[in-house]
Amino acid sequence: MQWTKEADKAISRVPFFVRKRVRKRVEEEARSAGAKEVRLDHVRSSQQKFLENMESEVRGYRIENCFSPGGCPNRAVEDNDLVNRLEKLASGKNLKAFLKKKVSGPLKIHHEFRMVVSDCPNACSRPQIVDVGIIGAWKPRVTDETCSDCGACLESCKEGAITLAESVPIIDEDRCLFCGQCIQACPTGTISGADRGYRVLLGGKLGRHPQLGKELPGIYSQNEVLGIVDRSLNHFMEYNEKGERFGEILNRTGVEAIIPKFCQSGRSMVAGSDGCRI
Ligand code: SF4
Ligand code: SF4
Ligand code: SF4
Incomplete structure (x- = not known):
């Protein structure tokens, strides 16, 4: 579908990793209005509808990936399964119902637990500023x-x-x-190549008091990442008082409360290789 220059400019301000989804939504808006091209008023009305119905859009969690599965040559891992497994794990936690009980007033997108995967340290999908950020890693030897x-x-x-x-x-x-x-x-x-897997950052956020996620020491296998995410989600639900972000909870409880034991040897070791396991 054709887009006018103004509509295209407006959509270019949407963060790139959600732009495709937003574009699709705006095109549906234009089509349902019987238009042959997407205009600025379609972008605006789509935005208005989104704001009015935000609670119905909230799923309780959100998982995003970088463009790597499309064949990015920079990827450090060749694993297309992690996002699906994260989705399955998070969907089993009933996070929307949980947040509904904690948050006073309607749920908004920023209440959701956000996870982001980037398949290399270029970090195009911004894993540093979400609740759990996951970065593909391949250690040389x-x-x-x-x-x-x-x-x-x-x-x-x-x-x-x-x-x-x-x-x-x-x-x-x-x-x-x-x-x-x-x-x-x-x-x-x-x-x-030596260890190949993922670095994990916890507790990043934007908002009034932005902070970057804290990186856990080590490179983790896919199963270990899922173990960390499972613990993180449980911790988020156990210590959440009124819908606050995971980073705020970790500032109170410390990361150690989730992952009590780490390899002493630091982030270049694979967890478990010196006897400690998560
Ligand atoms: S984060 Fe790395 S692998 Fe993913 S799209 Fe960006 S450059 Fe490619
Ligand atoms: S030494 Fe490390 S940072 Fe440099 S190219 Fe190799 S893996 Fe990348
Ligand atoms: S052959 Fe030697 S100089 Fe060339 S890429 Fe390998 S380590 Fe580096």
């Missing part, structure tokens, strides 16, 4: 394969985390974001 000194790894690393010392790559783990680009760039296998 240096093997015994002979390095050809080609320099491809140095070029691929946007963090400047790699140096070459006499044809041996050295990776600075404090700088590395586990994007996996150097693994893909290395032609000799001198840099190869």
Whole structure:
């Protein structure tokens, strides 16, 4: 369907990861009005209807993904199943009914428990500012394969985390974001893949008192991520007083209340590999 310039400009202000959904809704609005193209008044009336019926739109939770499943070459994980499993997990918690009891007045979208998956550290879907943010991670390791000194790894690393010392790559783990680009760039296998999974951030939010999610130490498998999310949802429901955001609850209770035991070795270790499991 054609869009006028004004309508297109208005929709371009919608955050990109929900824009497709909003565009579809506006096009339905235009079609039901018998229009052949989408105009600004269709955008406005669709927005008005959304605001008036917001409570019916609230599901209690929301899960968003980056564009990775469409085939993004930057993805650090090749796993299209996580969002479906998160959806199944969250839908079993009856969060809308729970929030209805906690929130005085009509439910709004910002009351929902939000989860976001980005399949690489570019974080296009903004996992840092939601209740649970999940970021694809692929940790590199240096093997015994002979390095050809080609320099491809140095070029691929946007963090400047790699140096070459006499044809041996050295990776600075404090700088590395586990994007996996150097693994893909290395032609000799001198840099190869180690742990592959997800980083997890809890308690991010915008609003009056914005804060970034706190990153848990480690790279987690899909099952471990689901375990963390399950605990997070239970914690959210147990300690919620009046519909406040997960980040506010964690500010009161601490993250440790959800995940009591972590690997001592920090975020570059896979949980469980040194004996502690979530
Ligand atoms: S977060 Fe990474 S994998 Fe996802 S769309 Fe952005 S660049 Fe691609
Ligand atoms: S995985 Fe780490 S070292 Fe390799 S390119 Fe990404 S940030 Fe650099
Ligand atoms: S990409 Fe691989 S072969 Fe090339 S310099 Fe880096 S480690 Fe050596």
